[in-house]
Amino acid sequence: MHHLKITNLSSAYGKNVVLTDVSLTVDKGQVISLVGPSGSGKSTLLRVLVGLTPPTGGTVEIQGELINYNSKSSIKLSRDRMAIVFQQYNLFQNMDVMGNVTIAPIKIKKRDRKEVEAEAEDLLERVGLADKLTAYPDQLSGGQQQRVAIARALALQPDLLLLDEVTSALDPELVTEVLDTIRRLASDGMTMIIVSHEMGFVREISDQVVMMDEGRIIERGLPAEIFDKPTTDRAREFFGKILRH
Amino acid sequence: MNYTFQFGVALESLPALLRAGILTVELSFFAFWGGALIGLAGAAAKTFGGPVVSRLAQAYVVFFTNTPALLQIYLLYYGLPEVGIILPSFTCVLLGLTLNAGAYLTEIQRAGFLSVRLTEIEAAETLGMSLWQQIRFVIVPHIAKTIYPPLANMFLILVLGSSMAAVFSVDELTGTAINISTETYRWLEMFTLVAGVYIILTFVASIMLAVVGRKFFRVKARMF
Ligand SMILES: Nc1ncnc2c1ncn2[C@@H]1O[C@H](COP(=O)(O)OP(=O)(O)OP(=O)(O)O)[C@@H](O)[C@H]1O
Ligand SMILES: [Mg+2]
Numbered sequence: 001m002h003h004l005k006i007t008n009l010s011s012a013y014g015k016n017v018v019l020t021d022v023s024l025t026v027d028k029g030q031v032i033s034l035v036g037p038s039g040s041g042k043s044t045l046l047r048v049l050v051g052l053t054p055p056t057g058g059t060v061e062i063q064g065e066l067i068n069y070n071s072k073s074s075i076k077l078s079r080d081r082m083a084i085v086f087q088q089y090n091l092f093q094n095m096d097v098m099g100n101v102t103i104a105p106i107k108i109k110k111r112d113r114k115e116v117e118a119e120a121e122d123l124l125e126r127v128g129l130a131d132k133l134t135a136y137p138d139q140l141s142g143g144q145q146q147r148v149a150i151a152r153a154l155a156l157q158p159d160l161l162l163l164d165e166v167t168s169a170l171d172p173e174l175v176t177e178v179l180d181t182i183r184r185l186a187s188d189g190m191t192m193i194i195v196s197h198e199m200g201f202v203r204e205i206s207d208q209v210v211m212m213d214e215g216r217i218i219e220r221g222l223p224a225e226i227f228d229k230p231t232t233d234r235a236r237e238f239f240g241k242i243l244r245h
Numbered sequence: 246m247n248y249t250f251q252f253g254v255a256l257e258s259l260p261a262l263l264r265a266g267i268l269t270v271e272l273s274f275f276a277f278w279g280g281a282l283i284g285l286a287g288a289a290a291k292t293f294g295g296p297v298v299s300r301l302a303q304a305y306v307v308f309f310t311n312t313p314a315l316l317q318i319y320l321l322y323y324g325l326p327e328v329g330i331i332l333p334s335f336t337c338v339l340l341g342l343t344l345n346a347g348a349y350l351t352e353i354q355r356a357g358f359l360s361v362r363l364t365e366i367e368a369a370e371t372l373g374m375s376l377w378q379q380i381r382f383v384i385v386p387h388i389a390k391t392i393y394p395p396l397a398n399m400f401l402i403l404v405l406g407s408s409m410a411a412v413f414s415v416d417e418l419t420g421t422a423i424n425i426s427t428e429t430y431r432w433l434e435m436f437t438l439v440a441g442v443y444i445i446l447t448f449v450a451s452i453m454l455a456v457v458g459r460k461f462f463r464v465k466a467r468m469f
Contacts, residue, residue: 050371079373090364094386094463103382104372136463149368156372 001064003028003191004049004160009058011041011048018044020215021058026160026193031186033202033223034195036212037238042195043087045212046162049193050084051075063159083153087165089145091137091152097124098133101152109156116155123151127181143174147181154185161185161192168197199242203227211235248433255434258425262442265421269446272339272410272417273403279343280403281396284350291351292358302351309348315409317341322413338410346403353395357388390462397454401447418442 004026011019018041026032034042047053049060051069060067062081068074091100101120105111124130127147137145146166153161163182167175179201186192186205196202202209202223209226211219219226219235230236290302309317318341325332332340361384369379411420422439426432458464 052367052371076373079371082371084371086364086368088364090362090368092365092369092383092387094383094390104374107378107382108373152372 002026002061003030003063004193005059005061006049007059007061009045009048009060010056011044011053012056013053017056018215019048019055022212022215022217023058024210024217024220026191028159028191029189030207031192031194031205033206033209034193034212035197035199035202035209035238040212041215042212043164044215046084046164046193046195049162050082051078080156081159082162083156083158083160084162084164085146085149085153085166087169089137089142089149089169091145091148093137096134096136097129097140097148100137100148101155104152105155120151120155123154124148126184127151128177141174142170143177146170146178150178150181150185159191161190163192163194163196165195165197197242199227199239211238213238250434250437251431252434252438254425254429254431255438258421258429258435259438261421261425262418262439265416265418266442266446268335268415268417269404269407272335272342272407272415273400275339276342276346276403276407277400279339280346280350280399281354283343283347284352284354287347287351288354288358291355306348306351309345310352314341314345314406315412317345318409318413334413335410335415338407338413338415342403342407342409345406346399349399350396353392353399354388356395357392360391361387386462390464393458393462393464397451397458400454401450404447404450405443 002025004024006022006024009019009022010017022041022045024032034045036042044053048055048069051067055069060069060078062078065077067078092103095103098117098120101123102113102116105116105119106113121130121133124133127150129144129147129151132140132144132148137148140148146169150161150163150166166182167178170178175198179198182192182194182201183205194202194206204223206223208220209223210217211226211230213234218232219230226235227239230239287302287305291299291306294302318338321341321344322334322337325337365383365387366379369383374382407417408419410417411423414420416424418439422435426435429435455464
């Protein structure tokens with residue numbers, strides 16, 4: 001059984017079709033990277049998975065269970081298993097770091113505060129922010145905020161972590177610390193789908209690279225295959241452009 | 246300047262002034278909370294109402310923020326009896342102040358609504374929060390923090406603005422000062438004293454508001 005199984009998934013914003021027949025499987029512990037030009041539908045795919053954008057067709061199964069995106073309760077169940085971190089830090093501005101990380105387990109999962117806070121301290125330690133528990137988002141750098149966002153996502157103990165360009169709003173010197181955090185998660189066996197423009201990082205960390213263009217998957221394979229001998233002209237053109245930078 | 250200040254009579258009237266001060270606080274307190282409720286409805290109407298509802302709310306705001314509050318109270322004072330509604334002066338003034346404050350508080354709260362970031366709401370949603378939990382844990386605290394300073398400011402403006410009630414023979418601070426002066430002729434002393442009472446009132450209110458703001462909303466309010 002695949003950890004995540006996406007079959008012929010489609011989506012549209014009004015008449016503008018942005019995902020067409022996307023099929024993809026992810027196994028437990030795998031890291032899959034989504035690459036592709038701007039507007040190719042990478043973010044939309046992740047948004048559909050977590051129920052922020054409705055699909056127009058296709059199915060998603062997580063650990064063998066079908067998610068019904070027409071049902072609020074089914075989406076809610078799926079959110080117990082999937083967590084997403086976006087490009088723009090979206091921490092709750094009115095809560096400190098500890099509050100951000102613990103609110104969902106305490107208020108939504110109704111778990112014991114002490115226990116959750118102890119776990120949160122461990123998590124924040126893992127992302128290198130043990131000394132920032134009482135800081136507010138506006139007192140943190142972008143990289144620190146992004147690591148809090150990752151810790152917040154992990155606090156729900158998801159089976160699958162979705163990361164959408166989590167480094168692209170950061171200054172170059174802050175990128176490394178966030179990438180290090182992701183590397184550590186990967187070596188801990190976290191299953192992840194990553195959207196990233198950091199090609200060196202993608203190449204190093206991915207078990208599989210998936211290239212999207214105009215809402216379709218046009219190429220997939222091991223990092224070396226995709227980067228060194230892409231089969232489609234579109235992929236060759238894309239990597240040619242990116243890797244020349 | 247050869248005026249000789251004689252504060253004797255003015256000081257004798259202190260108990261009366263304190264009683265009047267309570268009325269001033271009542272007027273501003275009720276006008277503020279009434280206005281806040283109207284403002285909440287107005288802001289909701291402007292943000293989420295259809296074209297008709299939002300325009301009505303806009304018309305209300307435009308009228309009440311572009312005419313003097315005193316004139317608005319006069320309109321109520323003389324207009325309401327014409328349609329068969331006879332209210333005590335105090336209620337009439339309170340109604341006028343409330344409607345006036347409601348217009349400003351509509352704008353303040355609308356700015357609060359608009360300050361909520363979609364990305365924060367989406368994050369809350371993907372963490373599994375229901376709509377009610379999003380409102381309670383994310384949206385309301387965010388709005389409260391954003392609009393707290395202008396809200397506090399509005400309250401102070403109302404404390405001073407409530408002096409308009411004097412014109413309608415409501416015995417709040419200013420009205421009481423006028424009454425006593427008319428009997429004692431110590432106008433300057435009375436108004437100096439009342440100015441002091443207003444300053445103490447707004448001073449205490451500012452400090453309380455700043456403390457609450459700091460403690461609950463993380464607002465870095467400056468006190469004066
Ligand atoms: N909220 C929206 N409403 C309408 N169209 C949208 C919306 N969000 C995205 N789109 C459109 O959907 C298409 C796919 O966008 P998406 O954000 O998924 O691309 P992407 O691959 O993530 O791009 P990028 O690398 O720039 O983030 C684009 O054509 C975009 O214009
Ligand atoms: Mg994107």
